[in-house]
Amino acid sequence: MLRRGERAVVLGAIAAVVLAAVAGVVTAPTRDLDDPRLSTFLAGPHGAKGLAQTLRHLGMTVEQRRHPYFDLASDSVQPRRAVLLAFLDIDRPTARELVAVRDYVTHGGRVFVAGVTGIEMCFGYHSRRLRRGAEADSSPVLSGAWRLPRAGRALVRMPAESLAAATAERLDGDQCPPRPALRVDTLLGIRDGRPLAIRLGFRSGGEAVLLADGGFLTNRSLKETDAGLAVLPWFADGRTRRVVVDEYHQGFGAGGSLLAASAAWLVAHPPGWAILQLVGVALVAIAVMAVRFGPPRAGVERRRRSxxxxxxxxxxxxxxxxxxxxxxxxxxxxxxxxxxxxxxxxxxxxxxxxxxxxxxxxxxxxxxxxxxxxxxxxxxxxxxxxxxxxxxxxxxxxxxxxxxxxxxx
Structure with a gap:
């Protein structure tokens, strides 16, 4: 049996070990430091978790979508002006998804596209590296007094003959027939005059904001430069109430927990039903044993001695x-x-x-x-x-x- 002082020493040592472990977990470098994906789940320098947190602080709801976009092509999905779909340098979606996103915009929806996604080609543009073969080449951005990161890509309009050849409503392999915009506004450009970010307006009221270089949205850029001053107004324009970020094409598909998988197995399989029935019988037996029947028993009388x-x-x-x-x-x-x-x-x-x-x-x-x-x-x-x-x-x-x-x- 430990004395009071020895117990205090043992408890203090245990508390110190626990605090040290917690401090190590909190201060340890995260596993996404070298992850290049522009995902709102990642807090590393290349992630976009800071963008999502900033939008939430500005009063917008940020939803991280983890399933495909095939349902955008259905008639039951009506575009809402207060919702902005964001595609942040994602892997190229399938042709059906590209067409679904394009039709969503042409029917009045709003999207934000950053980096090379394939969606920008559905509107007649593609993101091109400034100098092919020179990976580190970049160009300053026309920013006035802002200190913005250098751009490594710029938006280039597809040739007119390519646009004219895509007038038919059909899919050719993994291509998305482009739809030209009614209005094009340049939001940000580089020094040689090429656009870095544009806003496309369509006759239905739909809108698409295209940003050639997704590096403007990374945690590092928002922290170390004035990129937030240039980018955040495109989201916080007074119309957007909810931002839906595509995480499915970043590799974060729909997942589940072990508890949910176990519950699904118990419900869907005969052995699971048998286990549930046995558990129910055990609970009923415990409830019956816990109930006292009959009059209360007299307790043992305890009195003080004379x-x-x-x-x-x-x-x-x-x-x-x-x-x-x-x-x-x-x-x-x-x-x-x-x-x-x-x-x-x-x-x-x-x-x-x-x-x-x-x-x-x-x-x-x-x-x-x-x-x-x-x-x-x-x-x-x-x-x-x-x-x-x-x-x-x-x-x-x-x-x-x-x-x-x-x-x-």
Whole structure:
């Protein structure tokens, strides 16, 4: 058994280990430091978690979509002007999804496209690297007083003959027939005049914002440059209430927990049904056993021992220890204390006090009890003397204790 101080030391050591482990988990570098995906799930320098948090602080709801976009082509999905679909440098979707996103915009929906996604080609543009073969080449951005990151890509309009050849409503492999916009506004450009970000407007009221370089949306760019001042107004334009970010084509498909998978297995398979039935029977059995039937049982009565029982127990204990004379002396001293007499007396003093007590008692029963106590002290004997002394003291106390009578009603 550990002492109090040792327990404190052990608990303190355990608490220190737990705090150190928690601090290590909190301060450890995340696994997404080298992840190049522009995902709102990633807090690394190349992720876009900071963008999602900023949009939430601005009062917008950010939803991370983790399933395909085939349902956008259905008639049941009506575009809503307060919803903005965001595609942040995702992997190229399928042709059906590209057409679904294009039709969503041409029917009045709004999208934001950053980087190379394939969606920009559905509107007659593609994102081109500034200098092929030179991966590190970039160009300054026309930003005025803002300190923006250098652009590595720019938007290039598809040739007119390519647009003219795509007038038919059909799919050719993985191609998306482009739809030209009614209005084109340049939001951001590089120094040679090529656009970096544009806004396309369509006759139905649909809108598409295309950003050639997704690097403007990374956590590092938003933290170390003024990219947020240029990009955030495209989202916070007063119309957007909800931003739906495509995470499915970033590799974050619909997932589930072990608990959900276990529940689905229990519901969908016969062995699972059998387990559920057994658990139900066990719960019913426990509930039945927990209910008490019939009248309540009387509890064990516990009462305090009387003073006589205390004296008898003390006398029996001392008698068993072989201290008969000590037991008798302590019994007489207890009677003296109960009568309000302070101070310890010797054996001769106790005899004198008992003689005076005998003369002062008014009844014969009390005087006989004092004489019995005197005989117990003076005469030799065995262990029975302790019990006899206790009984004689109780008799004396009963004679001296004031009588209480019940008041007449």
């Amino acid at each position: 003073p006589l029982e205390h004296l008898e127990a003390l006398a029996a204990g001392l008698e068993g220890a072989g201290g008969v004379d000590t037991a008798v002396t302590l019994t007489v001293s207890g009677l003296r204390r109960r009568l309000g007499r302070a101070g310890a007396l010797s054996a001769e003093g106790q005899r004198s006090w008992l003689a005076a007590l005998e003369l002062g008692l008014p009844t014969a029963t009390g005087r006989n009890a004092v004489r019995e106590l005197q005989r117990t002290i003076n005469q030799p004997g065995g262990p029975e003397r302790a019990l006899a002394a206790a009984q004689a003291v109780e008799d004396v106390w009963e004679e001296l204790r004031p009588r209480t009578t019940r008041a007449a009603s």
